[in-house]
Amino acid sequence: MSGTYRAIQLQRFAETFRAGAAIVDLDMRRPCPGELLVRNHYAGVNGIFDTQIARNAVDYVKIAMPTLTGVEALGTVEAVGDGVVDFAAGDAVVTTRFPGGYRQWNIAPEGHFAKVPEAAPEWLALASTGVSAAMALEHVGALRDGETVAISAAAGGLGHLIVQLALLRGCHVVAVCGGRKKSEFVKSLGAHRVIDYRAESVTDVLAAEYPDKLDVAIDTVSGTIFDAFLDNVAPHGRVVVGGAAADLEGRPEIVTQPRIAHKLYYKGASVRGFMNGLLADHWPEARARVFALHAAGKLKVVFDERNFTGLEGVFDAVDHLVSGQSMGKVIVDLRASQS
Template identity: 35%
Template sequence: MASKLPQTFHKLVATKLTPKFREAVQIKEVPMPTPGPHEVLIKNRFVGVNASDINYTAGRYDPDIKPPFDVGFEGVGEVVAAGDKAKVRVGQAVGYMSYGAFSEYKLVRAGTVVPLPSVSKAFIPLIVSGTTAAISLDKVGEIKNGETVMVTAAAGGTGQFAVQWAKQAGCHVIGTCSSEDKVQFLKSLGCDRPINYKTESVKDVLRKEYPDGLDVVYESIGGEMFTTCIKNLAKRGRLIIIGLITSYESHSKGLRSTSSLADLESIPSILLSKSARMSGFFLLDYGKDLIPYCKKLAELCGTGQLQSNTDQGETSPGGPLRGGRGLYQRGGVFIQWKKPWKGGCGAECSGKQTLRQQISPRTINAVLIKFIIIKTQGVKISVSMMQMMITLYVHGK
């Protein structure tokens, strides 16, 4: 291992199950590992924040999971140490998907990383959000040229990729969103028919403009939107469930539908009458497809054929967020703001002041999560929702 690496590093660890992420995690200092023969040690530069982080620490994905456990699913960084049989060189920019990404350093199997042309925040949304869209639309939705595809929450972290992937397959794409800014954003991605459900009725638009129904639906909202989608499937239509946003802020374990009982009871007859089908999609069940699809997405992104949009809260109340800059000890935790920001602990930070000098280590994780407010194409969303990917910049000395 390179001598310049510190002996210890910090990471976030879930110490209890709760949908309140700040209460679920603590910062832990752990020894720096040495890569095994087939492993690489990555210094994280960017990590992605997803709704899945809340679902995981709330015990919704695995109700039997017991704390403590590592958190965070995806990272982009550079290899700083490698085993003698690893086929990835030190200094290589890589992306990866692995439990425990919310960490300064991450040890992973060399065969699971995706080589990248550079360490860039643009690659972060591809790893979970991009692959979820691409793999599910291909493997479950079986999208074909000329089909009509509807994407709900289309301006969100994964929706943006579903729109573009379906367009590249030659589909006509409808995208639901909640503001005029998002309508313009969807148009910039090539979406044929954005629907702002705050000003238009999704039901009316589908009834009047798409009387033959929807061939494929990429659904992540649940509740009334889910019901509308399944009732508007075409003959042999396919509905893919990749999330249930309406249930993410509940305090229950498991992901619970917010659709009415009557609507749920009607599903079998709707599917039967249309020879339609409804399928769930969970990315980890398609592990063999992850690396090849991630490589393809990175290639498209690198050549400008795919847009990868991240959001850092440029219009958030505290000023634009340029990143929660780790490290927790070596280099300090940095948050950059245009205007001075006063945290709940009474500390005031502006420019590149080191939070460790003003806030106890015990509360740094709360600061990183509580005061990062993100904006999804004009609509402010608290991180507790995590509907849109943001990036946390992680830099050392």
């Protein structure tokens, strides 16, 4: 097997992913024992993470330059290495392992992949973001039926799936998002209370309507939204930190106020960090559950209305997601860039 394929490589730390990365040619090779050779069809976009690694602002991932990029991809197996028995040529597979995403082909250990029913983008979203939603809400958030759940960035790729999973458990859902279009979208999913932070104060609404009533609050934004969730957590409630989109620099914000211990102790409440990469042992079970819900028509995947194609489209997709304009899951169709 000879020839080359294209991939996005981060070559320098820079203010933006676009400024630090470039498309490069890599040598094609046959899979070694225990490896798969996969032709990528679609890539899922994690623009916040991409921007933070470009700025060297992700403490938990040490980046050695240069590095390939991208986390999520779905494709088909083209060849398997010696000793591989669970995969065969033609299988549709997904990976959520960095850096398997932003490249035409992926050659990696078989343990980096999971089978999906077909090479359709819905299965990429479910195997990556759907699993993350289930892990954040049910594993880390320890959700119980009928609880009150608050979700920030509720119209995003992760948020719109968390909204649906919470509703399936009979929960009262409070969804936070920005703008009328996103608000209408989240309402269409069935959220009971939608807070448009561009038109209302999240702090004021929660204090007036949900004082000490949030059993589970999942925040991926940080800043004042995290503060509002924390202030209104219920007795024995759980505030789940799944990101900090408002802090692309990855530097702790210095806040002068009482320690959160005083807000937690008398309620028996907790703040819990959600890092999906640390929960890989639980992914297969979560994947089976979200796949079954989707197959039964109970969990739908909504994609952002903009279409991004080819490796060149990854840069536009990252910019779009970071801009805060995206709604639903952002993906890139890589098939147009393959030769």
